[in-house]
Amino acid sequence: TQLLEQSPQFLSIQEGENLTVYCNSSSVFSSLQWYRQEPGEGPVLLVTVVTGGEVKKLKRLTFQFGDARKDSSLHITAAQPGDTGLYLCAGFLSGGSNYKLTFGKGTLLTVNP
């Protein structure tokens, strides 16, 4: 059973379009993180959200943590080819250990020029 479900699995869009990636669970998380992974590299942290309902912005990226801390979304405005990569959500289960990150399977985003 996958604790964190990401959708869509694949997304191919044109430069300038907006997009949203979702990360859902039936479990409560003490925090959720979003990572981006480029081909041939390890994932790199984009953001950590901790409080239910929290919204964080990172330039053209907007991250939201659901009120119940079971889901999160990543919205990209005016996507650029440099946004291409694998986007991974990951979380620490509430009441679980504070070392074990649970990962979703990822959303592979391709932004075409």
Added chain:
Amino acid sequence: DVKVTQSSRYLVKRTGEKVFLECVQDMDHENMFWYRQDPGLGLRLIYFSYDVKMKEKGDIPEGYSVSREKKERFSLILESASTNQTSMYLCASSFRRANTEAFFGQGTRLTVV
């Protein structure tokens, strides 16, 4: 800058060989992790260590062992490599505190023939 360095980017080994994957971090992190990443399956935790000589099994430890003799170094050992262990292996490290960021190495693509 935090650096997590994996000893090899690419490795080709024969079935039955004993394989060592090495990882070194320079941030004095307490936690170190080994994941494998496969298409459609995402990142899965093999083993982690929260201190020198301490280790705990992750979600898929079968066929693997680990060693942590020094704080900065965490080794993954495939006792007898098999073709189903062909994968991308990612090492990560983090501080031992809640909601902390994981820093990843660049990955080792292992092919077992």
